[in-house]
Amino acid sequence: MLKFLNCQRCGKEYETENRFSMYCSEHCRNYETRICLVCGKEFEGKIISNKKTCSKECSKILRERTTLNKYGVKNIAQNETVKQIIQDKRKEQMPEIINKMKQTLELKKNSRDKVTN
Ligand SMILES: [Zn+2]
Numbered sequence: 552m553l554k555f556l557n558c559q560r561c562g563k564e565y566e567t568e569n570r571f572s573m574y575c576s577e578h579c580r581n582y583e584t585r586i587c588l589v590c591g592k593e594f595e596g597k598i599i600s601n602k603k604t605c606s607k608e609c610s611k612i613l614r615e616r617t618t619l620n621k622y623g624v625k626n627i628a629q630n631e632t633v634k635q636i637i638q639d640k641r642k643e644q645m646p647e648i649i650n651k652m653k654q655t656l657e658l659k660k661n662s663r664d665k666v667t668n
């Protein structure tokens with residue numbers, strides 16, 4: 552039996568046979584209204600995505616802002632000092648990573664020994 556329901560998202564009235572139906576269309580089911588983090592405009596974002604901006608331009612600005620916060624420059628690749636900082640950080644983390652790898656290997660070896668004994 553057909554029923555008239557109001558879409559939970561856009562409010563439009565629509566006909567459906569499914570009385571548990573909530574949305575008028577696939578679009579309303581898959582998208583939600585979000586506020587752009589950059590310009591504050593409302594936009595439709597796919598529910599499964601984590602899009603935070605309304606357009607390519609805004610997402611570029613957001614990315615630049617994030618980089619700016621982290622490294623103090625807009626574009627990492629353009630800045631030699633930042634490149635250096637990142638490389639240094641990686642080097643700092645290297646011994647830690649190697650240690651972890653060693654530990655994992657050790658653990659594996661131990662458990663293998665136990666099995667053979
Ligand atoms: Zn709708």
Ligand SMILES: [Zn+2]
Nearest residue numbers: 587590605609
């Ligand atoms: Zn925007």
